[in-house]
Amino acid sequence: MSMFFNPKLVPRLPNGFHSRSLLPQIRVVVRLLSESYSTDRCVQDRESYTVSYLINSCGLTAKEALNSSRKLHFRSAEKPDSVIAFLRSHGFTNAQISNCARTHAELLVYNPSKVLLPKFNFFHSLGISNDELPQFVSTNWKVILISLDKGMLPLHKFLKDEFNLDDKKIALCIKKSAWYSGKDMLSSLAANISLLRELNVRELSLLHLVCNVINILLAKPARFKEFVNKVIDMGFVPQKLTFVQALCMFSGTSNSMWEVKVGIYREYGFSENEFQMAFKLHPLCIGLSEKTLRLKMDFLVKKMGLKPADIARMPTVLLYNFEKRIIPRCSVIEMLRSKGLLKKEVSISTIAYPSDKCFIDKFITMNCETLPQLLCILQGKSIIPNVKSSVSLLDS
Known part of the structure; x- marks a missing residue:
């Protein structure tokens, strides 16, 4: 101790306390700093191990592995190895497993027997064969994140009771609804379908929404009602197919993107009335990508010499x-x-x-x-x- 501390050389503090009394506090601070450094080093080591694993075992690039490592951390290969082995035993290719690690890396630390297997068995029960399963899951890995008891099974029962869909169609509906993470998915779906039925929307149109764009029906009921009212205000009749098409376009297009699309029509000479005519005749004409819309307009207007009114009277031409x-x-x-x-x-x-x-x-x-x-x-x-x-x- 004498090598590090000499009482005679330590000055008195103004309040009369000897600075030696600060040693316990100093030791605490030093220990905390040391522990903090040690923790940071452990975190860095763990992240480094995760990145290396994702590169070497999952085929990710360094940049992809770094991005995916932010979603999970592990110190050993036991969990991810068991998940990868499980997926391979069910026919998943290396490319599909890489896609999982790239987009939903958190699945690599799930318990295969407790989380993955029950959901795979459920999909099998709905008619998804062993050969179809890898493609079914890998095209939307989020479907694995849906709770079996609180999400998949209740949704299956609802769609079976309300629309008498076959199991395979219901499986596809479940996959398409996988983006939704709210707890009130089923109540939102029921409320929105009820609203459309009150407006006498045809059952065939409801089936189209459920089977093809069920995500639209999962919107919060208040928000969904806004879309419905906007479509009605534009003059669409709920009993016609164009009503459902317009509803899909409004609910699936942000306000900013809507303005961009309308702006493109204006660039090619469409008046407000001509755009309204085109949209009312075929609402899907607003769903084309910016690039595709410009290329098609270039061809029709600049090369073929069509007038905006010609296209407005037959907007279907844009969809062929x-x-x-x-x-x-x-x-x-x-x-x-x-x-x-x-x-x-x-x-x-x-x-x-x-x-x-x-x-x-x-x-x-x-x-x-x-x-x-x-x-x-x-x-x-x-x-x-x-x-x-x-x-x-x-x-x-």
Whole structure:
């Protein structure tokens, strides 16, 4: 002790206390700092081990492993090894397991026999075969996070009682609802369906919502009612399919994205009335991505010379497959026009709407001797220069 402390050299404190009396407090601070450093070092070691495991055992990149390691930590490979072994025994590929580690790494420390196996057995009972299970789960790993007793089983009973769906369709509904983490999922679903039934929405439309976009029906009832009222205020009739389509677009599109989409229509010359006309005729026209909407508008307005009013009267043209239907047919019309074989201008509805047989009978059969390449153009085997660039853009 004399090497570190000499009482004669320690000054008196103003209050009369000897500074030696501070030694216990100093020792406590030193110990706390030491423990803190030790804890930080342990955390760093644990994180380092987790990152290394995710890279070496799950095939993640260093950046992916670092991001995933924020969701879980482990000091040994026992738990994640058991999960990976369990998944492989059920037919999951290395790529699917890597996807799990990348998007829902927390599943790697679940208890396979207590958490995973009961849910896998439940999916099997709904008709998901052993071969189908890996694809079924890996396309939305969140489905594993749903509680079996509090989520899956009650939802299964509700959908069976209300809509008499078969088990396999119910399994898909459960997977699509996996994004929802609230405790009142079932009460929200029941309340929103009840509201639509009060408005006399057709049962077929309700089935469409439940089977294809059930997430819309899981919104908080007050919020869902706002969407419903907004759609009604726009003039949509609840008994028609367009009502359900408009409801899907409103509830699935943020206000900011809605403004972006409307802005694109304006860029191509749509007036407010023309946009409203297009949306009321086919609400799904607002659901196209920004890139796809711009490319299709470029082709129709700039290359084909259509006016916004033409598209507004038939917004379905935006939803057809451009590569296989619209561009080949427009190419045929452009070829006929360039050769002076069109007696009058052709509307976009006449181009896009008819079946392949009707289109061939109307535009190709009577001109096949003069222009034998027309059928190849329609089949996409040959594209005229005026539209070739549009095809490459839409394929990208």
